[in-house]
Amino acid sequence: MTELSIDMPLMGTRAKAAASLLSLSDAETRNKALVEAVHLIEARTDDILDANAIDLKKATEKAPSSAMLDRLALNQTRLNAIAHSLRQIAAMPEVVGEIITTLKPANGLTIERVRVPIGVIGIIYESRPNVTADAGALCLKAGNAVILRGGSESYHSSVALHGCLVEGLRAKGLPTHAIQYVTTTDRAAVGQMLEGLNGTIDLIIPRGGKSLVARVEEEARVPVLSHLDGICHTYIDEGADLEMARDITLNAKMRRTGVCGATETLLIHRSVLQTHLPPIVKALREAGCTLRGDRDICAQLPEIAEAVEDDWSTEYLDAVLSIACVDHLDDALAHIAMHSSHHTECIITEDLNAAEKFLNAVDSAIVMHNASTQFADGGEVGLGAEIGIATGRLHARGPVGAEGLTTYKYRVRGNGQSRP
């Protein structure tokens, strides 16, 4: 198929038809299709790794970043992880058909709010083959049809994985257009998806860096569930246990610096500056972290470079941490209100009143007490797999699993009621 011959609107129409059939399929069949896809991934391991080798060879010629090549690369361990993830998704409790609320108004009607699939979801992502499998599976789990458009560098790998998903659908009698992959690398295809393919796409989810998300938010004419910055804060309260504060801060910053739940700014109460700051700074430095402090921090530890205003609103995604001193819990709340991206914030304290105040007052998708901000992840909060972390406030917020890929309808049963 040449690039120009792809009929994107036809993909939309087929997805819509598949979504209609899927909405009536039972959970067991969808789960079995996922397990069948796992069997195929396992059986086709060599083919998939060969396809990935082609992608890696082509990508290497373009001299990309090592991070990009790392995201693109598959091996036996990573394929095992993909298979494990699909099995987990298949084993997760069913969300479609769940009765969320039952209402019994005075008019005698029986009303249920019941969970149903959203319909057709478009997912636009970078060159990460595992997203092809994960996102396709999670959409199917929630009864949605999906149109996947991965980065061009992962073309052969994604097509190979996509083939396994489609064969899984076919084996269980489900519509094969329920999971479609856009096989053109023409960026115009993305533009067409963002316009909604003649009203067939109900939701777009971008997964990738800021420039991709920004393009999607700018151009999309359909609803978008997206993930912007993760400028996460850890606040060490005056009631914090020293050892816990040190261990959590080290983990929150350094476990993985490139994830959105990594802490970017540390706030510390003045009353524990002399006791808690030095061991924390020592641990961070030994782990290779660069530190930038406000005037009070630098006065205490002159070896720390002074932060500039931009530091307080920067998502480093790197081994860099800005540190500010506050005089009161309220000052920490004010700093967070001003600079946070409303993703994840944590208070470390033994003072339960301070903890409750923080948990209530901070307006972020995830607010934590005495735990690392790196727990900001669908699997870790108990949702099973996640399609991403939403930083908007509407529909779904924070880690989004299968439930976030559903909507609801009102099912009303009467016995002849007319409205007065």
Next chain:
Amino acid sequence: MTELSIDMPLMGTRAKAAASLLSLSDAETRNKALVEAVHLIEARTDDILDANAIDLKKATEKAPSSAMLDRLALNQTRLNAIAHSLRQIAAMPEVVGEIITTLKPANGLTIERVRVPIGVIGIIYESRPNVTADAGALCLKAGNAVILRGGSESYHSSVALHGCLVEGLRAKGLPTHAIQYVTTTDRAAVGQMLEGLNGTIDLIIPRGGKSLVARVEEEARVPVLSHLDGICHTYIDEGADLEMARDITLNAKMRRTGVCGATETLLIHRSVLQTHLPPIVKALREAGCTLRGDRDICAQLPEIAEAVEDDWSTEYLDAVLSIACVDHLDDALAHIAMHSSHHTECIITEDLNAAEKFLNAVDSAIVMHNASTQFADGGEVGLGAEIGIATGRLHARGPVGAEGLTTYKYRVRGNGQSRP
């Protein structure tokens, strides 16, 4: 204040600050502020009716439609209804702070998904003074700050009602900027709201006719919760009781023809065409309804005019009904899938299998069995007051009450966990 002197961005900033305070206010205080507003509306009845008289006088000079004047007019009965509505909203159960789910993942964290306000809501509506009170009250109930922008013809009435809400807030120590009214009639103010007032507005809700909603959907740079068409269907199955079919159809079409839940197309199974259609048609005609049928309908009752293709996708909002004959429940489902606006559809039948199939297969916000589509209303489905009926699929769907004006956050409690 002259029109040009309104500082819309300042309104946004003030709303944001008020929202932050409101999110920490307790439900009882917000409810008491609403009851205080009711007292003021009752005490100021004469002033409010005087203000309304000014609006009516000015509006009449512009020779508007009688429907527009009707929406604008207040009297003692309507003020009583407004007061009753506010009391009901105050008495409704609290939604903010509700723990939606508790998760206990293996990492030992305790995780609650807790309901929180959305933040700042902008409501843009036509010249209906009651919306000023209702929408302002419902936003406050759910802990949101709101910026209200009503139609210019209702200026004096809305300002008078808005004053009562603000005095209610002040009396109970709540931020008076929690409910702001845009006192300019300059349409540029609407444009500024649609751009989000420097990121301070989290959600826009348009309430009004199609041209208003279309403008909002086209121009808004922030999420929109809106209501488009209500092309609702009633399907008379072969298993329908004749009397029930007649009574429900008459109510679904003629109780009020201008509401979104009014049935616009009647589908009838061929096997009951001869028995059920004539009495239904008779009842509708006696009530003053104009009928348009497909070929089968017109063959049976030649006095019915033939429908054109557009009839099947028209929201008449008038005493007009299109009628089509179908050979099978599946044909009814196919007609609905093609022409419905996914608002409200009903099946009338004594056959429970047919009813279940219909309730599952129809992809509309409200699907009904043996009841009038005119029950499509937040109060009737048991939500208390409603801010409107959402025809989109994301965030909230169908009638939207206080709960639809909230989002959630994850509250995570640990005891020192770092992520492995």
